[in-house]
Amino acid sequence: MLESLEKIKNESINDIQSAQSTADCDQLKSFFLGKKSPLAAVLKDIPSLPVEQRSVVGKRANEIKQELSAYIQEKKQTLHTQQLEHSLSHDSTDTSLPPFKIRNGAFHPITSITRDICDIFSRLGYSVKQGPNVESDFYNFEALNIPEHHPARAMHDTFYLKNKQVLRTHTSPVQIREMLSKKPPVKIIAPGKVYRCDADVSHSPVFHQIEGLCVDKGLTFSDLKGTLEFFLHELLGPEKNIRFRSSYFPFTEPSVEIDVEFKSKNKSSWMEIMGAGMVQRKVFKHVNYNADDFTGFAFGLGIERIAMIKYQIDDIRLFYENDSRFIQQF
Amino acid sequence: MKFSYSWLKSLLPLTESPEDLAEKLTMAGLEVESIDSIGTCIEGITTGKIESISPHPNADKLVITSVSDGKNSHQIVTGAKNISVGDIIPVSLPGSVVASGMKLKQTALRGVDSFGMLCSETECGITDESEGIWILPSDTPLGVDFVEYAILKDSILDIAILPNRGDCQSIWGLAREIAAITGETLSLPKVSVSSTDIKHSYSVQSQSSHCPLYIGRYISSINKAPTPLWMKRRLELCGIRPISLIVDVTNYVLLETGHPLHAFDDAKCASKSISIIESTKKHSLTTLDSQKRSCQEGQLLICEGNTPVALAGIMGAENTEVSPDTSAIFLEAAYFTPHIIRRSATLSGLRTDSSSRFEKGTNIETTELASQRAAMLLQELGQATVSNHVITCKDNTHELFKSKSLPFDINQLNSFLGSNHNENSIKTLLTTLGFTIKNKQISIPSWRREDISDWPCIAEEIARLKGFDSIPSTLPTQHIIQDQDSLELTLTRSSEDFFVHNGFTQLNTYPMVSEDDIKHCKLSTDLSQYGLANPISPELAVLRPSLLPSFLRIISHHSARQQHDCAFVEVGSHFNDNNEEHVLAFCLTGSPYENTASPDQRSIAENSPFIHLQSLLQRLEAQLGYSFTLSFDSPDSWHHPVQFQHFSIGNINLGSLALVHPSISSQFNIHHPLAFGHLSLTRLASIVATPKQYRHFSSFPSTRRDIACCVPKSLSYAEILSHIHTYKHKSVVDIGIFDLFESEKLGPDNKSIGIYLIYQDLKQTLADEKVNKAHQRLCDQLVKQLPLTIR
Structure with a gap:
């Protein structure tokens, strides 16, 4: 069995x-x-x-x-x-076909650079402020120690509105607005559009600046130097050489321009990147800060210039032509 | 401003090469924009006298000359036409090199030996083109090193003078600065005039506070001597064309001292009564450039009698111009305030070497010195007689004549800079610049009185001359807590991110547009408020009331370049009613989807860009934490009459979204449906978003009921929905649409809508009968209230 x-x-x-x-x-x-x-x-x-x-x-x-x-x-x-x-x-799907896809969006390079710069300063404790494009003579010139007949006005080719207001020639008026609205200490940066009525191949009537201001007791020029060296090394690379060169702005004293050395194959050249200085005591008077108690430093830089260096763009007009084939590259 | 290196070198010993000097000046705030090297190749040119000229035996166009360099005679064959026996000329002997870089060799021309070359100005490197040999003044010594004698080799430094450094607008002023930088000792020419008691009837009267000092000298019996070569060359090297001795001397003193001078021809001054007045519109004059100019109010004029004879500080008039025959002059040396000259130069559209110096400020205290220096040179070079009756019209009370001092505290300066400079080295440095330090006070030299206004200016002097490298780098040690970024800024970033992540390209447009484009968009603005007073072009003449014209321009640019898919976003400013707002603008024409084998998504977006943007906006709104109220009444002027919506919160209008009216988009050559939306972030930021809060959700099963109904086409979904919201049972948790169609069967005026409702209770499983009852009650109400039939 x-x-x-x-x-x-x-x-x-x-x-x-x-x-x-x-x-x-x-x-x-x-x-x-x-x-x-x-x-x-x-x-x-x-x-x-x-x-x-x-x-x-x-x-x-x-x-x-x-x-x-x-x-x-x-x-x-x-x-x-x-x-x-x-x-x-035995599925017959052709996976090599382009997928159903939304295009890639893109930030304008001015936005990308502005955000990069704001991020670096936010690590140093600066907050971002904005101000109007249409300014009064007081904020754009007077309070910044540029009275009516000051020779520095010749440095600013100013657009005027028919109602006598100005299109701000720099982002510095934001300094004044900020200081008038709050007591020191102050630590701000202010990005934005600025206007100058000279347009040619290398100038645009509208461009972008970032302004920075730090006011407190006992701030020194060496603090300005250390801050801007940190910033430029973060932005452009720690190996870059930086130099501070004497210059003139009515709203700072001493004033400097800051150059960065760029090396190509067999030559190197210094490129002007930003302006800075210790806040002029007359400016403090305009905003009712006690100039004997507080010191401060301010700085400003052109965003287009940084973008042109970082992305190797050779014509400033590309930024405003707004061709999507340009913007999509960033 | 151009400065000659060799000229500087004659004032102080310079060990630096022009390049090294340029570097040092640049770092100290005198930015050298370029260095022009003159006559780099030239070597060994000397001077000679033509002793004889004889015909060439074999050539009609050549001659044989004998040239003496003072020691030897040289046979030189030349084709020059303009020479004659006795002329002194530059000559280049074998071994020397001319401007083109050609080295001279002994050669034979048509069989006759030639030992060198007679030089033209071109061969000496001073002009690009010249006719004939350079005939030198008859007192030129023979056999000199002509390269040095005529300054054929030099480096010209072009320096951008900052607005506060009027004192560096002269070779003496710059040399003083270089002395401080390099530590070398400066030696300026001694100025002294021997004047004679010669009477004249000139008088000067200043009627303007803008001329606190006017010095007039009467100088007569000026010989018609030519300007010496060295002076001509220095003028030329600094960009000034030599004219005649009198003019050249005034210009030379301008370069040396930075003081513009003006010479009036005595013979052309009838009344000898000079006055300085502020002009009215009646005045006019013809300036030295032969331009007839009508004066504007507030320009400063020099008048002789009642006739304007100069646009003060800018340019003289033809009526008193010195000529080659002039033998007596009235020499003006004056101080005009910077702003009157700037204003005057701007009004007349004329900038000169003179006006640019007055604009940045000249040194009032050396005005007299400049006048003396010119008199001295005219005496030396033109054997002139200088009258000792000098007219000085001076406002002694003027601010600029007051000496000025500031407290000097090295500790304060060091702690401001964060530096550790030694007091003695600082004092030495400042002394070289003309400051004097005594008893903790520093007094300011007259040429810096306008610039140095407070102690930080002294810190600047130290920093720029000691070098910014000598200051350490530190970070502020105090911790400063700063404000949070504004809500507007956060909204800006979030909405930019949102659109870019949904396939949009971010634009950055000019806030100015043309008046025409505003009209084409059927928009309006107050031109008296937002029109530019000085636009650079009609395209950029008005601050925009909306981003629409800017967007239309960019889309038009793209469609002209076969780029038909435009999904753009920008946060930019627009200007309305005394108010500047930041606005999120976005547009869609074509499709944000790429081409695929199944074109459905693409074409849906392409055909209904309005709906596509609607869906994006609703998602953005939810992400930002807001809930907009939509309204579909009264389209804006640029809206499509049907495809538009406005959004608001409470009574604040936030913006609108619409298909752009084709009559507008076609004006910009855009022929595809284009949707555009704008949302004011400035206004949105004034509203606090609904804070997030947890809401309990049901753990009991839900059940769905549909309403399929036939309604007239004119009945909007929104209206049906609002009725459903009114009559629905409280357990309805979600409502949506699942179907919409039209058909012949329904008739031309009707449509069919399918709406679903989800019923769910928080505390229990809903019984079918209960749901059915509630749903039926709702359907009955809808049929009663609306022209609606349940299918």
Whole structure:
């Protein structure tokens, strides 16, 4: 009896092995393990066996039933996986087609540079302020120690509105607005558009500046130097050489211009990057700060110039032509 | 301003090369913009006298000359036409090099040996083109080193003089500055005039406070001598054309001292009564450049009798111009205040060597010295007689005549700079610059009185001359807590980010537009307020009332270049009713989607840019934490009559979004549907966003019910929705649309809308019957209130 059981097992396994589909497996399951299967027949005959054989045969028959059942299940799983893989691999999607895609947006390079600069100063604890484009003579000139007949007015080719107001020629009026609105200490930067009525290949009537102002007790010129060296090294690279050169602005004293050395293959040249200085005591008087108690430094730089250096742009007019093929590059 | 290196070198020993000197000047605030090297190749040119001229045996156009250099005679063949025996000329002998770089060799011309070359001005490097040989004055010594004699080799430093450094607008002033920088000793020419008791009838009267000092000298019997070569050359090197001795001397003194002088021809002055007046519109004069000029109010004039004879400080008039025959002059040396000259020069549109010096300020206390120096030179070079009756018209009370001093505290200066300079070295430095320090007081030299106004100016002098390198670099040690960035700035950044991340390109446009473009956009502005008084072009003449014209220009630029997809954003300023606002502007024409094999998304956006922008704006609004009220009434002038919406919060209008009316966009050659929106961030920032707050959500299942209905086309979704909101059951948590179509079956005036509602309760699973009942009640209400049939 046991032999016939083993025979059933082996024959069944052979058949299961040759199954081609999960449907085959289901069929084989009922064929080998169903009520009319040879195994069922053996189990049915057990009561007719001698008592000592009954348990042996019965136990073995059950074992085989378990084994076959597991075997079929396993075969079915294998076949299922194969079928899934087969059907998936016949997917006709062309994955090389361009996807459904929104275009890449882009920030104007002026925005990118402005944000870079603001981020560096925010690490030093400066907050960002804005001021109006249309200014009164007081904020743009008078309070900055540029009275009406001051020679420095010749440095500013000013646009006037018909109502006698000016389009600000620099972002420095924001200094005045800030100081008039709050007590020292002050630590601000102010990015924005400025206007000069000289347009040629290298000048645009509208361009962008960032102004910075730090006022507190005991600030020194060496603080100005350290701050701007930190800033320029962060912006342009720690290896850059920086020099401070004497200059003149009516609202700072001493005044400097700051040059950065740029090296190309076999020559190096100094490029003027920004202006700075210690706040003129007359400016403090205009904003009712006590010039004997407080000192401060201010600085300003042209954003276009930085963008032109960083991105190697050779024509300032590209910024305002606003061709998307230009802006998309940044 | 141009400065001759060799001239400077004659005033103080310079060991620096022109390049090194330029570097030092630049660092000290006298920025050298360029160095022009003159006669770099020239070598060995000398002077000679033509002893004889004989014909060339083999050539008609050549002659054979014999030239003596004082020691030897040289046979030189030349083709020159303008020479005659006895002329003194520059000559270049074998071994010397002329301006072109050619080295002279002994040569034979048509069979006759020639030992050198007679030189023209071109060969000497002083002009680009010249005719004939340079005939030198008859008193020129023979055999001199002509390169040095005629200053053929030099470096011209072009220096940008800062507005506060009027004192450096002269060779003497610059030399003083160089002495302080290099530590060398300055030696200026001694000025002394021997004057004679000669009477004249001149009188001077200043009627303007803008002329606190006027010095007049009468100088007569001036010989008609030519200007010496060295003076001519120095004038030329500094960019001034030599004219005649009298004019050249005044110009030379201008270069030396920085004081503009003017010589009036005595013979042309009838009344000898000189007055300085502020002009009225009646006055006019013809200046030396032959321009007839009508005077403007407030220009300063010099009059002789009642006739204007000079635009003070700028240019003289033809009526009293000195000529080659002039033998007597009235020499003016005066101080005019900087701003009157700046104003006058601006009004007449005329800037001269003279006006540019007065504008930055001349040294009032050396005006007399300049007058003496000119008299001395005329005496030396033209054997002139100088009258000792000098007229000085002076306002002694003027601010500039007062001496000025400031406290001097080296500790204060050092702690301001953060430096550690030694007191003695600072004192030496300042003394070289003309300051005197005594008892903790520093007195300011007259030529710096306008510039040096407070002690930080002294700190600047120290810093710039000791070098900024000598100051350490530190960071402020105090910790300053600063304000948070303004809400407007945060909104600006967030909305820029949002649009760029959704495929938009950020623009940066000029806030000025043309008047025409404003009209084309059917916008209006108050030109008396926002028109520019001095625009550089009609395209940039008005501050814009909206970003629309700027955007239309940029889109037009793109469509002319076959770039039809324009998804642009900018936060910029617009100007209305005395108010400048920051506005978020955005536009869409074409599609923000790239081309794909299935063009659905692309074409949806392309055909309905308005709807596309609507969806973006709604997402932005949610992200910023606001909820706008939309209104669909009364389109703006640039709006499409139907596709537009206004948005507001409370009673604050924030902006609008619309399809640009095709009659407007077509004026800019834009022929595709274009949607444009603007949102005032300035106004939005005045409203506090709804703060975020947790709301409990239900853990019980939800159930959906639909309303499919047929309505007239004129009934808007918004209206249906507002009715649903009125009559809905409280357990409705979401409402949306899932279907919209028109068909023949519905008829031409109707549309079908499918709306879903999600019912959900916070505390229990809703029973179907309850939902059905609530939903039915809603449907009944809708049918009752609206022209609506449930399908």
